[in-house]
Amino acid sequence: MTFRVAVAGCTGYAGGEALRLLLSHPDAEIGALTAGSSAGSRLAEHQPHLRPLAGRTVAETSAQNLAGHDVVIMALPHGTSGALAAELPDDVLVIDCGADHRLADPAAWQQFYGSPHAGSWPYGLPELPGQRDKLAGARRIAVPGCYPTTATLALLPGLTSGLIDGRDVVVVAASGPSGAGRAPKPHLLGAELMGSASAYGVGGVHRHVPELRQNLTALGAEDPSVSFTPVLVPMARGILATCTAPVARPTDAEEVRRAWRDAFADEPFVELLDEGAWPQTQHVIGSNAVHVQVALDEAAGRIVAVAALDNLTKGTAGGAVQCLNLALGLPERTGLSTIGVAP
């Protein structure tokens, strides 16, 4: 089958990555490309790497310009996708790469975003138990945040196996600045970031905190707690999340390893690495793969799981394409690679 897809927000990093992936998706026909203030310019000015689309003109983001497509991928600023989606027919598959429809709890949304809640859509993390069923045939999908995807997948086997229980989870995640988008802000300048690491959104205030808690709850945790600290490091792409949680019951290294291995055995994109190998973001860049490794720290009474993924691919646009495949009934791997561009 062929589907016709529009990308709203085609000039940013998430939109560009969606187009990069769609260009090698055998069933995709790329339709409208829309944006805000850049409407009227050539796509080549914004995405010089997407040569096959170089001559395309960027249209303005509007329901009218997005009409007539089977799929609309939205890579828009927070707070704008809800109203736009409401203008699109119900049988159009709308995939929102933004945050607007990720949280089920309006109070959590209000607390962290401070604006009215746009409502909740099926959550586009197929690896959650039972989630593939919810995504099959869905016509509205909320792509998870890049940090929640990374940390949730790292910890998932611990929760489903009962080895951890979602109490006192600590996540520290190193990330490149592409996740912050393309708007020119002084603290995202190359000269500020090269050769430097810095923490931000510390102390429970990052907007991905309620989404992390929501995911832990979805995995069976009761009243989970998460201390989450993102760290900006000098690489364009990639997230490496170090996730630890207290063991919920006596266990040993073998049982821990078995839990993680079993949980991912049938996953097309998540892999537990060989013993002794630890994830490195380089190995997943440009791919939809997630590399995971786990250790039991008996002295600290904690399990430590580390996951690496590409924040723009599996963390955003690759996750979107994976969900698109599920929603349209295509093989889940279609158009998605598991092989990173390394070194």
Add this chain to the structure above:
Amino acid sequence: MTFRVAVAGCTGYAGGEALRLLLSHPDAEIGALTAGSSAGSRLAEHQPHLRPLAGRTVAETSAQNLAGHDVVIMALPHGTSGALAAELPDDVLVIDCGADHRLADPAAWQQFYGSPHAGSWPYGLPELPGQRDKLAGARRIAVPGCYPTTATLALLPGLTSGLIDGRDVVVVAASGPSGAGRAPKPHLLGAELMGSASAYGVGGVHRHVPELRQNLTALGAEDPSVSFTPVLVPMARGILATCTAPVARPTDAEEVRRAWRDAFADEPFVELLDEGAWPQTQHVIGSNAVHVQVALDEAAGRIVAVAALDNLTKGTAGGAVQCLNLALGLPERTGLSTIGVAP
């Protein structure tokens, strides 16, 4: 006063940094420069940035070549400084940048290093309560590991104030590869590290774990536990440590901030940043400064402290010079800057 100083291990990163600092120390007269396999070569081959010493010839590391100095700084592979120091007179100030004499507990040494314990020297972290008195006049000093220095300083006010108690500490620290030294190993190649983040020594096996526990104990913790994960990121220098611990008693943001501010009020090198500012390694590169910020995450029940320092300066050679000043009765700041080379 002028002191005559030799540097053993002058061709590596720590030795080079010690020389860089000593070249601007007003009281230092740089004597013998020694190394292992590079003996006989010109220093310029190894440390092209140290132009004033370019013409110096590297001597072989031996007690004979190190004789006749007031101070000997050792930047040697683990396991070698003990025997060498034993051959030097007791009134020579020997500062060991390596691990050999950091741990007081022979069992901990044995467990993590697997070799006979060389014994314990005064621990070169002047910011520990009462430690300056122990370093004044000392003639043997063990410079702390770079990660323990960072994490200990980040958490110190929490322990001395009783806001945390050393239970269930989690430390995740991003670091550049200069801390791993100059020996050519495949995983330290530029092509492997650029554009990539990776964890190593995960699960309680890193050799700095017992040193971290020792420091927490020195700060009053009973039976502390630490989950420590180092993360290699693409910058030559710098450590950014994210350190969290459960609050030990009810508190609020103001009390937390006050504890951190008071603890560092008289410290010459450790600074609590303004509210809202978070440490960035760039701001301390090349300096002996430590930038710290702290937040209370009430939902998670944890205090999060973040510290940045230069692993080669305050984390190794700058810490060594700071101790040298204390041991010789010089002003503690002599020859040390608090201003990083940024951007």
Add this chain to the structure above:
Amino acid sequence: MTFRVAVAGCTGYAGGEALRLLLSHPDAEIGALTAGSSAGSRLAEHQPHLRPLAGRTVAETSAQNLAGHDVVIMALPHGTSGALAAELPDDVLVIDCGADHRLADPAAWQQFYGSPHAGSWPYGLPELPGQRDKLAGARRIAVPGCYPTTATLALLPGLTSGLIDGRDVVVVAASGPSGAGRAPKPHLLGAELMGSASAYGVGGVHRHVPELRQNLTALGAEDPSVSFTPVLVPMARGILATCTAPVARPTDAEEVRRAWRDAFADEPFVELLDEGAWPQTQHVIGSNAVHVQVALDEAAGRIVAVAALDNLTKGTAGGAVQCLNLALGLPERTGLSTIGVAP
């Protein structure tokens, strides 16, 4: 058609990149993977990003282990491919990513490599005039050096149009360290390269100089001269070559642009960018694309052409696959992308 392909030197960067590309080549069946000292280990230890091949065992590089394949790609140290190829049947397609068979002139080889000349094979730069005919059906192909590929393509239109004549060409090319291979050498350590740029092989001594001259001659230059300086910069992959040559006759910007546009009009992988856009290595990473831009500097009397490519893809393994396609009669683009992984 399906072909069975072996990769000799599978543990290095060039071999790994060949495998990355072959894994998405629809006609390739990946056979033997061989190496030198790593024989017996799992491929996952060396190429963690190539998950579909993670379980493969590395065999020893030998004619015996390479037998029974339609294609053998060699990514071996210089000086070793000739003898090995001699042991393989004539009807096996052997593609040498090393330097051994690039130079037609034994004296040039002798001068720059100092060892006996292994002989010359068809030169794997399909963009040279008439070269595709020579590669069609070939069974021995020498993949060009990464710098010569970049600079030759940048300057090609100037020579074929007669706007430049190969006199006094100056090439300065920034490159990442992956081109230097995976052998651990001190000057390739991450700590040495991050945040730093350095020149090497300056003054006409780099081994790619005779190859550059050979290519300029192939493009019609009589007795060309090239000043070539490679510059190592802190990025894992990519080459950006700035190439300038005196204008050979009066011209103007429009004629220059037309010459470059026409020369690449039918090329599948080489693109002249829009006016005002200049090549950036990020835009071609992981792809076989070459981005080129050109300017006429009237005051200096020189044409300046800048080209960007991925040294491991179009510069090595992608070029090899492109040649493989031509030699086997497959569509030239098969298995090769023109879209870089940006940002």
Add this chain to the structure above:
Amino acid sequence: MTFRVAVAGCTGYAGGEALRLLLSHPDAEIGALTAGSSAGSRLAEHQPHLRPLAGRTVAETSAQNLAGHDVVIMALPHGTSGALAAELPDDVLVIDCGADHRLADPAAWQQFYGSPHAGSWPYGLPELPGQRDKLAGARRIAVPGCYPTTATLALLPGLTSGLIDGRDVVVVAASGPSGAGRAPKPHLLGAELMGSASAYGVGGVHRHVPELRQNLTALGAEDPSVSFTPVLVPMARGILATCTAPVARPTDAEEVRRAWRDAFADEPFVELLDEGAWPQTQHVIGSNAVHVQVALDEAAGRIVAVAALDNLTKGTAGGAVQCLNLALGLPERTGLSTIGVAP
């Protein structure tokens, strides 16, 4: 002697670097700190590494606020320093880090900047023959551009010795983005620059071209020509310039080396490296040193000189302090280091 110095433009990279150096200048008393739109904010918001000045408030840039100082260092946008300087007394030393007063030729200014010429001040490159005399006692000084400083020093010995004559000079210089300043522009975002190299200002249009020609003329060249291409590479600081020119008369490697060695023999900041060693920006970061190496490429008939410096130090603020020392009659090295922060 003590001098009181104001810095106009204290929130940018050049102003920050000037303050970093002045903080360790034994004779400097730091007075007013001024800026444009940031007036009223604390300096710590903009320059977190300058801790001793953290509590200072930024004043508005005006003649009134700059009054009462012995020295005013201007690090302002192009086109603004002339009018401001005119309001300051003649006996105040005004050092302009911007371009406004570098060019002696109004037509060249007009061609490259398109605005009225502000006039010419003594050119702050002390290494030019006879220039120190012109700077001694000067009260208006124009600090050179960072690229012209690098390339001029690299080539200087060739011109003063007559080995090159300024014909057909080609300069390709790799630089980090700090030279482009702190204004947030999309193409300077970290995600755009990391892992990527790109050329800009190609074809003789960069504003440093007329300054380069002016310097070559000052060194004796008649009607020099320069092809100049700047290349942005992923490092915060540093310039590595590869500079080549045809030999003007028969020569050999020994004579070339002697010319370069002799020219720099008495220079406090410029050093010809040992034979076989090539400049690396890392080795000069944070220092006022310039590292130079030279080779004769007999086959190409060109001399190739490579120079490395820190664009913010010797390339801007360090050059300013060096000139300040000369103008005030202080030892030229005061407050300036020749030792880079490496690795």
